Amino acid sequence: MRLHTFALRCLTILGFGAFALSGCSTDLDPNADYKETMVIYSLLNPGEKIHYVKVNKAFLNTKSNAVTIAASNLDSTTFRPEDLTVRLERLGKDSTVLNTYTLERYVSKGKDAGSFFSDSTILYRTLPNQPGQLDENSIYRVVAHSTRSGLSASAATSLVKSNELCIFRVSMKNTIGRDCFDTLDTYVEYEPHKTNNAIAFNTPSNGYIYSTRIDFPYTETTNGVSQQKTITWYPLNNELKSPSSLGENEIRIRIENNSFYNTLANQINTQNDNGTTKRTTDGKVIITVTAGSQLLALNYRANTSYSIYSQTRPEFSNVRNGAGLVSSRAQKVVYATLTTDALKQLKNDTRLKFQ
Incomplete structure (x- = not known):
């Protein structure tokens, strides 16, 4: 080196x-x-x-x-x-x-x-x-x-x-227990409209730098033309953390109330919107944790x-x-789904035009 x-x-x-x-x-x-x-x-x-x-x-x-x-x-x-x-x-x-x-x-x-x-x-x-x-x-x-x-x-x-990296919480809905949610076939409920939300995961014994990414895919249609788009942001990016011998092997990221909706409003480009514009989603939210x-x-x-x-x-x-x-x-991925109430708040946000 x-x-x-x-x-x-x-x-x-x-x-x-x-x-x-x-x-x-x-x-x-x-x-x-x-x-x-x-x-x-x-x-x-x-x-x-x-x-x-x-x-x-x-x-x-x-x-x-x-x-x-x-x-x-x-x-x-x-x-x-x-x-x-x-x-x-x-x-x-x-x-x-x-x-x-x-x-x-x-x-x-x-x-x-x-x-x-x-x-x-x-x-x-x-x-x-x-x-x-x-x-x-x-x-x-x-x-x-x-x-x-x-x-x-x-x-x-x-x-x-990689086997030591475990995502056990992605929102308020999963607060009991510490089972890992980071398998590709696991869907958990996501509630960004509630307070005290957090993403939490166990860190590997030889991990030193961490990032957490959230992806939200959606479809945007204007004048009958549809495009697949994704909004991406990093609640945690390049966080340095040395492995601890004292059992402190957890990182918890606090997510501010409604930051999910505010991030969408800030990142979705609405300059070309008109009366025909609409956005749709199946409610999928993808959370990726990377340990370096x-x-x-x-x-x-x-x-x-x-x-x-x-x-x-x-x-x-x-x-x-x-x-x-x-x-x-090492990377672990959780596929979460917006709850009915979370989807309702998304569709009621007039800034975003989700249907």
């Missing part, structure tokens, strides 16, 4: 949910000739069946600026398919390799518009059931190798214990704890012979 100081941050590499990860060229001589530097980003989630890795090049070339190079030459930031192999390794306690899984190249569509060459994102992913869900008690290492230059870079991480590892917490601290008077920012990396971050997170 290293803390670098970078003169500037020129290339956004990858973002996963609440945790945004960014990277740039390493602390090399800016007047040196072009040198290939491998940048690796991955967030391993033990509960997922397919795992993704992002591998890019960082480059330095004083004869042209970074945006011009990247826009005119895709190979300056990405590896050609025949030039790169990526694998995931499961390690034993003595760092011996127990299993090796070769990753396939995958092009993810829908990249945001910008200055860079491609309208898609090149990732590497594991094959189905190879390995599938990860062993939470193992160490995993990502290894990337350039067959063209011979350069190899790697990074290893332990996994956040110590490496993620260190990365977050490094990117937020620097002086505004400084022209440099420390950059955290755990990649050997390269730059970037390979870490872990």
Whole structure:
């Protein structure tokens, strides 16, 4: 693990949910000739069946600026398919390799518009059931190798214990008992119109940074044209909390009365509404809790704890012979449903036009 100081941050590499990860060229001589530097980003989630890795090049070339190079030459930031192999390794306690899984190249569509060459994102992913869900008690290492230059870079991480992350309350309706609601087939009642609402969950023994997201999908129809939309907000975002040996393994987030309806009113764009506009919902509310590892917490601290008077920012990396971050997170999801009274209040709110 290293803390670098970078003169500037020129290339956004990858973002996963609440945790945004960014990277740039390493602390090399800016007047040196072009040198290939491998940048690796991955967030391993033990509960997922397919795992993704992002591998890019960082480059330095004083004869042209970074945006011009990247826009005119895709190979300056990405590896050609025949030039790169990526694998995931499961390690034993003595760092011996127990299993090796070769990753396939995958092009993810829908990249945001910008200055860079491609309208898609090149990732590497594991094959189905190879390995599938990860062993939470193992160490995993990502290894990337350039067959063209011979350069190899790697990074290893332990996994956040997903089985210890438990959402046991999402509103006033569920205040008795501490059964986990975070299974995909579990629906609980959601009452945002009542006072003393809270979201509460047990934290993993190796979780260090937390976010809670609420998604509310709905249908908006104007002039007979319907669109599926979602309002998203974070009651808790990038909260740092070290594991406690005193049994304090709970986070409780107080939700202000009617903040659900006020958030919808603030985020729903009504500028194009007319007399035909209506909004409908099946009442589904999705609550997602994310727990990040110590490496993620260190990365977050490094990117937020620097002086505004400084022209440099420390950059955290755990990649050997390269730059970037390979870490872990765990996520649990609860599918809640607005109660009859909650839906009634939603439809009675004239700001929102729900029917």
